[in-house]
Amino acid sequence: EYLHRLGLFSRVHFDDFFRVTIWMHTMTQPTHKGHRQRLSGRFTHSRLTGFADHEILEFILTFARPRVDTKPAAKELLKKFKSLSGVFDAQANDLILTPGIGERCALLLSLFKPVCLAYLNEGLRAKSLLDNPQAVVRYCRLDMAANGHETVRVLYVDSRNYLICEKTVSLGSIDRAPVYPRRIIEEALLCHGAGFILAHNHPSGDVTPSREDRELTDRLGKIAKDMELSFLDHLIVSHKGYYSFKEHGLLK
DSSP states (O other), X not given: OHHXXXXXXXXXXXXXXXXXXXXXXXXXXXXXXXXXXXXXXXXXXXXXXXXXXXXXXXXHHTTTOTTSOOHHHHHHHHHHHSSHHHHHHSOHHHHTTSTTOOHHXXXXXXXXXXXXXXXXXXXXXXXXXXXXXXXXHHHHHHHHTTOSSOEEEEEEEOTTOOEEEEEEEEXXXXXXXXXXXXXXXXXXXXXXXXXEEEEEEOTTSOOOOOHHHHHHHHHHHHHHHHTTOEEEXXXXXXXXXXXXXXXTTOOO
């Protein structure tokens, strides 16, 4: 649901994860009747279709607090973090301050985003990034869109444009991050990359390129060409959407 709300992923992809979790739960905990049993039955029958946001969280929390009514805690989470996305983007030390959320619950909730990133990353590595540009966008948005500061990441590819490594090359403030083309090129050489995709987030939500973004793209493009590296794209992402320099014909 977290990725679904970002437009990145369908609820159906959580099916296997939840089925395994339910099995583990039933193997280690006694059977409980009532509401949580109905939630489990609904999920088994139709996945998350028809679940309200608080019911999704309530259902998840039952695996960390099997003998406690988790509905109040689920509603507190939504009240504090505003949405499912907000809950799953939150840090464990912030989650644990919510009434009814202990260390185990915070750990469980903070697990979802890394698991989703691992899932999307595996998909990225399965084919050429040029053949799957929206998968790159989904991955970068999930990875960086919720960051409260600008983060600059580079995805390096081999000669077939398959992902070989990724690096965070800059962490900045709310509206800027220093980017040094030399470091981007050096990292490409260290991992024997043949090209790269540059990506960063705009915490404001507005993905319109700044003057600095355009100047960096032009400068990096010239250096990459001189070094015989392929500059495949520059992506700007946020929770509202993305901007691709390649799609807008701005890569020289």
